[in-house]
Amino acid sequence: MEKFQLYNFAFENLSRKNMSFQEVFQHVKSFMEKDRYGNYKLMFGTDSQVHPTYTRFITGIVIQCETKGAWACIRKVIVPRRMNHLHERISYETTLTEEIVGLFTEERKNQLIELILPNIYRGASLTIEGHIDIGSGNKNKTRIFVNEMLARMEALGIEAKIKPEAFVASSYANRYTK
Template sequence: MDTLNNDFQNLSRKNMSFSQVFQYIKQFIEKDPNGCYKLMFGTDSQVHPEYTRFITGIVIHCKTKGAWACIRKVMVPRKMINLHERISLETTLTEEVVSMFSDEKKEQLIDIILPNIYKGASFSIEGHIDIGSGSRNKTKIFVDEMVLRMETLGIEPKIKPDSFVASSYANHFTK
């Protein structure tokens, strides 16, 4: 797996370091400290003939101010056809990016909003998992395991249809 230091990007910036990503998120929140923010993470993968591409999305969303987002791309140089292995690595890559947001970094973000919580400001963190519990969904047998992994990190797990960072945003970049 390639894990470069400057491995985050979005449509307007390439080669961003995690510290640059964190600054963009912080500045986004500082623009409106009264907002309702969700910091969301999720990974999706796509098997290609010679490799498997994993995309982890980071999205900071405010109901009134839109969103700022970026991705991190990881390539595994083989076809990963085992579904459990792929879902597990998707969750691991999400956990890896979530863990970059240390308690100190999370506190920096919360401190921006904290003076305004009585005015309606809020901040939450979600881990979006590209799995579903529907009876026809092949991934339903992994739901409990992957949800527990997100809960262990102290973030709110979301599965389909509520896991749009993984199932829609990240998915867009896996093709």
């Protein structure tokens, strides 16, 4: 039972539209229940695209099992203006990812951990990652924001990933920003 009302948190994927966060969490949990010996990664990331009159942000949630594939969904947020300043856009992408990570409360994370806990010594695992659509290469304009955004993800207690490892943001979410 939700203790507070979640606003504007509608999720979708290719097979389902307008899912609540509780439905998303149940899909993640059900996916993990199929193989309690699996090596799981729960990953979050946001990408954006500036359009003529608005900026579209897509946040992806992906639960992946090394041997069993993945389940994923997205959340769309439209800002009704062009967000042309790179720092503002990257910062808002990180904020949207932080919002979704925050929905995975300690209680919910513990429910997921309890699914695999009996099998940890047999190789089962769960890691949680925040994927940020930035890179540290000399030619990458976003490199000056790397430390700031990494610190924000790490403050949430999750493993931060940047390009090229940040595929939930730079690849999965990116597909839906166009």
